[in-house]
Amino acid sequence: MVLLHVVDLDPRLTALRALGGFFALRAGEDADRHLPTLAQAYGPAGPDVHQADPLTVRVRRVAAALRTREARVAASVAHQGLAARLWSVALGCAALHDSVPDLAPDTVRWDPEGSAPDDLWLAEVRPLPGDAATVAAVVLHGHLEPLSAALRARHRVAPALLRGNAASALAASAREIARHARPEAAARAARLSGELLAHPLLAGAGGRTATGFRRRSCCLYYRVPGGGVCGDCCFVRPPRSSPRAPSA
Template structure:
């Protein structure tokens, strides 16, 4: 199936998979390229800083790096979901280059993303890795580490967790909707991507279940706990430094 201009096949999957195409309805938005390069936009200042502040206020984060971790994992989940959804349902993905993806950093969760133009690319694991891992998550990690004290293992663990979660949700949806072949493609893609050098060693995939070897630090927000795939079975009481690697 060819990609359609509206990427309509993603709509039934819900907000994390939805990718809006064309111009943003409320005027121009900054691109993700601006966020990674520390470029200011007229309306938002630096988009990444704006997003981290938004997340920090929403979760009452006690320190900026916790909000940065949560924001990074949420954006990774959006990027993986859109790419995996298209690969599984269309067999192809759109070019999700950072200069083509516009972002509302002050918007609600999940992150609002707008793709300026639909340019078809192959839907294989190598292309998805090039588009998402190298095109987005590598420069995003570099930008966050330049501004916050965040261990690289934490950020790549977040990326792997977001990937496994997107694949799991897509597989469940596909099987419930009588499209097991789409679920199989999603699971196979996720397994191949988790073997990429950036993600290898971040955790263990058993069937559809992923157990990571790092912690996103969410347990440190007021009322927060450990996530389902966390390396911890309960929130640690000792120094958080052990969780940041």
């Protein structure tokens, strides 16, 4: 039955591009075979300090762009950027087509030195059902768990902060779909995102409010030179006295 979604899903995922840059996925196009897969990015750091692994390259790239010397701040922002890309692709496909592409980490290529939003390539589109359980398996278990583990192994990033990033990125993806998609697709995205925010890996990371979503942790963006608090931050204004943001 899943094969019936092949035509609907669109082998090049062109419909996603209308939702914005975070939803675009290069599918069916030749990727540079020298680029790493996301599976390689989630792997352990290499022993050669002169040849950084892909995830370390990305964190350094983000740190330079933000002009911050705090690696954990850059790690948090890099994590949220990649989470937003993965949620957007999966939730966008589920909302528009009621199916999602198989985003197995060893099939998605990624340019860690590219600019935001992260550029992703998927050589072949293999459709899966568009229910919340499948989206959770594809994004939460397939990517965000190993990505968070890799970042925690390299940097002092609190697990609750990373859960907040994941929940915030999911809520933002649903919000963008509501802005740009047809009402039925927006309603499907809202329903799926609500189910996903109740998942054990995200439960407690934040909640719906009258104006949208508010997380219970801070992504540390206020520590970036010239930065401030995000719209869904647990802080109303940037902290002044505490040198570190709360982890929950």
